Amino acid sequence: MGSYPGKPGHGCVRMSFKCDKCGLCCRMIRGTPLEKWARKDGSCRHLTKDNLCDIYAKRPTICNVRRLWEVQFSKTVTWERWLRLQEESCKIIKEKGRSG
Numbered sequence: 001m002g003s004y005p006g007k008p009g010h011g012c013v014r015m016s017f018k019c020d021k022c023g024l025c026c027r028m029i030r031g032t033p034l035e036k037w038a039r040k041d042g043s044c045r046h047l048t049k050d051n052l053c054d055i056y057a058k059r060p061t062i063c064n065v066r067r068l069w070e071v072q073f074s075k076t077v078t079w080e081r082w083l084r085l086q087e088e089s090c091k092i093i094k095e096k097g098r099s100g
């Protein structure tokens, strides 16, 4: 498993995914592995009214950009590319959210 390149002391420039906490991705969990937690409106039962996750410290790997990369994608995708992919999917989610 590759190590997280942004780890303090690793020597690489720290890069991270910028999430503005709009909560949209946690409102569209139908059809995902988290579906069992979906409320009637498709939002995750762990999403609070403030758009926070009430199990944040123990959130599933699929909800954790860094851990998902570490356990599943670090051998095939660089951290930089992974961040770009996250930003792209975030943009798509926001466009989808705006259109309905």
Ligand code: SF4
Pocket: 018, 019, 020, 021, 022, 023, 024, 025, 026, 090, 091, 093, 094
């Ligand atoms: S849609 Fe993007 S910005 Fe909004 S909460 Fe999800 S990851 Fe963060």
Ligand code: SF4
Pocket: 025, 026, 029, 034, 044, 045, 046, 047, 048, 052, 053, 054, 055, 056, 059, 060, 063
């Ligand atoms: S577990 Fe937390 S981060 Fe994951 S979808 Fe639910 S509210 Fe969002």
